[in-house]
Amino acid sequence: MADSNFYLGRVFDAKSGKVTTTPIVYDPADLTTHAVVTGMTGSGKTGLCIDLLEEAALQGVPAIIIDPKGDLTNLLLHFPDLLPQDFQQWIDPEMARRAGKTIDAAAGEASSAWNNGLKEWGMGKDRVLALKNAAHFAIYTPGSDSGIPVSVLSSLAAPKLDWDSNREILREKISSTVTALLGLVGMNDIDPIRSREHILLSNIFETHWSAGNDIDLTELILQTQTPPFQNLGAFSVDTFFPPKDRMDLAMILNNILAAPAFETWREGESLDVQALLFAEDGRPRHSIFYLAHLSDSERMFFVTLLLSAVETWMRTQTGSSSLRALLYMDEIFGYLPPTAVPPSKGPLLRMLKQARAFGLGLLLATQNPVDMDYKALSNTGTWIIGKLQTERDKNRLLDGLESATGGIPRAEMDKLISSLGKRVFVLHNVHAKAPVLMQTRWTMNFLAGPLTRTQIPALNQLANAGAAPRPAPTTAPVSRQIPKPQPSVESFQATSVVSNQSSVISPPSTVNRQPSIQNPKSDGSLTKPPLPAGIREYFLPQNFSLPEAFQSAQRAMPPQAMIQSVIYRPSLLASAQVRLLDRKYGVDSEIIRTTLVDSLDRRGVVRWDDFPYAGPSLDKVETMPAASARFGTIDAPLNDSKIMTALQKDFSDWVFRNSSVTARANTALKVYAGPDVSQAEFMTACAEQARAGRDAEISKKTSAIEKKIKTLQDKKVREERELRQDESELRDRNMESGANLLELGAGLVGFGRKKSVTTQFTKHRLAQNAKEDVQESVEAIAQYEKDLADLQRERDDTIAEINERWSSVANETSEVSVTPKKTDIYVNLFGVAWKPYYIVQAGEETIELPAFGAE
DSSP: OOTTSEEEEEEEETTTTEEEEEEEEEOGGGGGGOEEEEOOTTSSHHHHHHHHHHHHHHTTOOEEEEESSSGGGGGGOOOTTOOHHHHHTTSOHHHHHHTTOOHHHHHHHHHHHHHHHHHHTTOOHHHHHHHHHHSEEEEEOTTOSSSBOBOOSSOBOOOSSOTTTSHHHHHHHHHHHHHHHHHHTTOOSOOTTTOHHHHHHHHHHHHHHTTTOOBOHHHHHHHHHSOSSSEETTEEHHHHSOHHHHHHHHHHHHHHHHSGGGGGGGSSBOOOHHHHHBOTTSOBEEEEEEOTTSOHHHHHHHHHHHHHHHHHHHHTSOOOSSOOEEEEESOOTTTSOSSOOOTTHHHHHHHHHHGGGGTEEEEEEESOGGGOOTTGGGGOOEEEEOOOSSHHHHHHHHHHHHHHHSSOOHHHHHHHHHTOOTTEEEEEETTSSSOEEEEEOOOSSOOOOSOOGGGHHHHHHHTTOOOOOOOOOSSOOTTOOSOOOOOOOSSOOOBOOOOSOOOOOOOOOOSSOOOBOSOGGGSSBSSOOOOOTTOEEEEOOOOOOHHHHHHHTTOOOOTTOEEEEEEEEEEEEEEEEEEEEETTTTEEEEEEEEEEESSOOTTOOOOGGGOBOOSSOOSSOBSSOOTTOEEOOOOTTTTOHHHHHHHHHHHHHHHHHHOOEEEEEETTTTEEEOTTSOHHHHHHHHHHHHHHHHHHHHHHHHHHHHHHHHHHHHHHHHHHHHHHHHHHHHHHHHHHHHHHHHHHHHHHTTOSOOOOHHHHHHHHHHHHHHHHHHHHHHHHHHHHHHHHHHHHHHHHHHHHHHHHHHHHHHTOOEEEEEOOOGGGEEEEEEEEEEEEEEEEEETTEEEEEESSSOO
């Protein structure tokens, strides 16, 4: 392979089902026409994209990597020595426990697997070392200080582009930025033409940017109340957008700055794309933006700002035909939909059309081929397609490819896609002659799976990636009167708190309430109540913004509402992982049963069915509360170890009694399917099995009839041949008899030689015999045809009866409930959950609102 090309894998032979020794190399310049990678979960899509990014790093190509799930943090896990202790820290303890292995054993197996895998694919430790030294790797966490924080709210700087010559482009960037900002505060589906809020904020941005001036969020909020212009269109500002309504908008925007969860958005490194792509020593950088902890609106907001920053940087570059930099999105679902117009779509569309001229390549991945705008992707030169979930996904992808790439051989691509297995992909490159089937190479980075936010500090430390010294905030938040908490979290780590103290505490306040509190500072204490030994405790995140908190409480948000502080109230959290396994029915599933009990009977009696949980994922939980938060009191049974132990056993029993999945069965056909198989797929499997049984029975029962039919057909053919011979002989005899009769007549009247009368009778007799032979053949053929018709009717009746019977068998299905064993229930969370609430000042009223709940 050429040193300048990407080594992606080897050619896969579909006929033999084996990988060949022919390497697949890819010219990085082809990425300037962009690439799309699609494949279902488990297809090897993430591994392939990591291969591409590894090769980019080795070739000195910098990359900005958007990681919504946490898979791409694995890009920092390159271990040139491949020692077991290198892998040990990154082994998932839960996965090792389920496999019945110690962490040391699992690390040893990972080390051996990577040694063997790299060797098998022709890569040595020197190549892993070269990868480690090829680029600076770092993980950024906008909205959190777990990784390198990113400042996006404190400074919305004017792009370094001339306004007059780039007016249209900059206005599009303003529109995307404002749409994302309004979406962050709950104003979704904004029409930039009809929305007063969008028009006002866009004009404020344009006033500053057209003059080359930066604007930060604080200034934007203040100028929302007092705009730097008199008119909007034909009307005055006050007519178009009255002062009272502008104040309401300013208060909503101010909640972004006031909410504790948004403090980290104001701190950290700015979105300087040049600095994100190249280090001070000139080496390329691979900057990974970890977004798994963000809500959908926060994710859309940040991705839009990042894409706009990349687009602005792109336009400051000179033209290039080679790959200058790479922008990778691990999942474009929701960011480039076919009909909707989210704020991220504009910059993506423009870069797909124009980035090639600047040497910027876009690498986009998705496991949702149905939700892609194929017209927008019409400029994409490379499509890498892996195993798809359903036939619908495949057909939608083929339809899209036909319109996106133009003239792609659908039948050939359909055949290739249908044959794909894990790590096997179709590589369709418009710069190549034809699509090829390939198996991806082994990744040089250790694939530990999605990593949590708590692991990111260790990852950055592993890569020697640290944040630059943080500058002091340039502005203070507007009307901010609350302490700074830890950032809210959705990926959490459990902690067990052990205490030898017991406490006698007054009865707890009722939870799930939004009461009026006259003196919030006297409600609760800055000191967390102690818990008896053996009772674990967890801290739930602040996942509600202030508008969402009011919405959850079903209250209208007053314009002047501000967060004053945070208070935690105790609840009972119980969560169990349940494995359901029945190999006969094809069931191997895992379900999570979670309850969050806000109000408990002091005796410790809980009706678990009454407390279904519908909040955000609780795979992990926080280890620490928000800074300067207050705590409510704890009462029985939450501070009683014996009752809590009994409750945990009761919860486990309830999970055992109330956990099941439904499997489908056709006992006659011996076809079984678990819950992950759809009804349609199950019926298809039954139909295929029934079809095979039917065909076998038809073949067996009709073989004798077919033999009889064949025998009769052969006899009929012979008889038809004899008939033709008899008819020919009859014609000859008739002609001879007629001619002889004429000669006899002529002899009797004295003309010619006399003929014997005996000869004439002989000729006549022979003609009669020939006629009888013809008649006999005709009758024999008629009998054969009748017998054939009877046999064919018998065969058809037999086939119809077999078809009807097997069709009935195919529909004889039943459903079977599969329940777990008690040993397959693992209670991973059980204890006191501290639930956060906002203390909100709304005019003269102080109210308490939930800061955590279902979004």
